[in-house]
Amino acid sequence: xxxHILNYWIxxxxxxxxxxxxxxxxxxxxxxxxxETFQISSEQQSMAFGYENIPxxxxxxxxxxxxxxxxxxxxxxxxxxxYRKNVAxxxxxxxxxxxxxxxxxxxxxx
Numbered sequence: 001x002x003x004h005i006l007n008y009w010i011x012x013x014x015x016x017x018x019x020x021x022x023x024x025x026x027x028x029x030x031x032x033x034x035x036e037t038f039q040i041s042s043e044q045q046s047m048a049f050g051y052e053n054i055p056x057x058x059x060x061x062x063x064x065x066x067x068x069x070x071x072x073x074x075x076x077x078x079x080x081x082x083y084r085k086n087v088a089x090x091x092x093x094x095x096x097x098x099x100x101x102x103x104x105x106x107x108x109x110x
Contacts, residue, residue: 009035009042 013034017023026034046052084095087105097108 006032006035006039009039013038 010031013031014023017026084098087098087107088095091107093107099106
């Protein structure tokens, strides 16, 4: 177990016992056992209540943005192919021979 986290839980148990006036009834070993139990319980809470199945809102937003971006890229690639085919048909070349040079549409006549 992580000692730093365990110390947190030991302090929490001691504080709770002190609040109800029962701290002197428990030994240091008893408090450590209670703290270890609460630590394990805390680590398993998300699994017990289904939190692990709730998507992280940031990850969901990232996936949404990625999906929108991929759709835009696909649309741009489709538009590019249409333009290349139009230029290729007008000049009697293959679409693969059409390219951009800066702002100029060029094609190889090979």
